[in-house]
Amino acid sequence: MRAFVRRFTPGPVTLFTLFASLANGLALSLTNTPSADTSLIEVAPENSNGGQAWVLSARTQNGPRTRALYRFNLTALPTNAIIFSAVLQVDCTRQSSEIMCLTDSAFGLHRMFRPWGEGTNAATTQPGQGVPAHPGDATWNHAFYPTNAWSAPGGLADVDFASLESSFQFVTTPGASPYRFESTPELVDDVQTWVRQPATNFGWMLISDSEDTICTARRFNSREDPNSQPQLEIQYRVLPRFDSVNRSGNQFQMRFTPWPGQSYSVEYRAALTNSPWLTLTNLGLLTNATSTLVTDSLTVTQRFYRLSAF
Numbered sequence: 001m002r003a004f005v006r007r008f009t010p011g012p013v014t015l016f017t018l019f020a021s022l023a024n025g026l027a028l029s030l031t032n033t034p035s036a037d038t039s040l041i042e043v044a045p046e047n048s049n050g051g052q053a054w055v056l057s058a059r060t061q062n063g064p065r066t067r068a069l070y071r072f073n074l075t076a077l078p079t080n081a082i083i084f085s086a087v088l089q090v091d092c093t094r095q096s097s098e099i100m101c102l103t104d105s106a107f108g109l110h111r112m113f114r115p116w117g118e119g120t121n122a123a124t125t126q127p128g129q130g131v132p133a134h135p136g137d138a139t140w141n142h143a144f145y146p147t148n149a150w151s152a153p154g155g156l157a158d159v160d161f162a163s164l165e166s167s168f169q170f171v172t173t174p175g176a177s178p179y180r181f182e183s184t185p186e187l188v189d190d191v192q193t194w195v196r197q198p199a200t201n202f203g204w205m206l207i208s209d210s211e212d213t214i215c216t217a218r219r220f221n222s223r224e225d226p227n228s229q230p231q232l233e234i235q236y237r238v239l240p241r242f243d244s245v246n247r248s249g250n251q252f253q254m255r256f257t258p259w260p261g262q263s264y265s266v267e268y269r270a271a272l273t274n275s276p277w278l279t280l281t282n283l284g285l286l287t288n289a290t291s292t293l294v295t296d297s298l299t300v301t302q303r304f305y306r307l308s309a310f
Helices: 185-196
Strands: 002-008 015-022 028-032 036-041 054-059 065-071 081-090 092-095 105-111 142-144 167-171 179-181 204-208 218-221 231-238 241-248 251-257 262-269 278-286 292-297 302-309
Touching: 054 105, 054 204, 081 185, 167 179, 251 302, 262 292, 278 292, 292 302
Parallel strands: 015 302, 036 054
Antiparallel strands: 002 015, 028 231, 036 065, 054 065, 054 218, 065 204, 081 179, 081 231, 092 218, 105 167, 105 204, 241 251, 251 292, 262 278, 262 302
16 A cells, blocks of 8 residues: 655756555554543442442333443654554453343444543442442433533434444353454554544443333443453554665665564556566665665666565
8 A cells, every 4th residue: 555655856857756555465554452441320420330340331120311431542654654454352241130121132332422431430339330430420410520521321322422323242141251342444544643643532332222121221341441442453564764865976865664563565667667576675664764875876867666564
């Protein structure tokens, strides 16, 4: 995948065009656990449960709804990373033990459009109802209790969160865990947007497609779960960063900073079309983000160079 073209004229005769591209090859991988997660609880709309070892989503056997929020810190990735896939893996840790409550449903991840607070509450009695919120906690009524209310209780579609889901998974019993919300163009776009614009990273809301049906509620693991945490698995590549490109005497000089863990090669050809790419140098796997210099002796009046990461 070609990223950009840079054209420059280092002298009165010689013209170079430099390409940066991502060649075919294995992507780098990153697995993150949540930086924040919590539940929104309709039956106790001013309570929070952000420190609990699980989150709730869907409708309980008694009727009220619940919704879960997850957010992941992606700042370990550079803003010029290209995201190829994103998968969220969670465990369902509990469903109602009542025989009448064996209703399965699909759950969707909906991109959040506004920030929210996690909080540290963890109820010990009636844990599914949380405890009175502290300032800054997310509740059914508030993104940040007690002043920043959602546009509607529980969040308003296409205002507080996207009405269209980025990925979905059909959830049955805890025994069928883990559940994987597989990579989709929409899920990749969410992560890509957050990598490039970290200030817009507000995570996802987990909502049952059948939340109007009683007994669909499930508990899912949270980052406080001592046995397992949700995992966001990302496959990505990083374009090289050019530091300088110039002519020094009869030498072409290109200096770039690699992203550790990727291999690089430099190729050249005489014309943009109908001319094969020839290898100037294979740099192999580079493990340090150290500025790297590549040179070529100038014997022609025109040459095109390509730097590939793979």
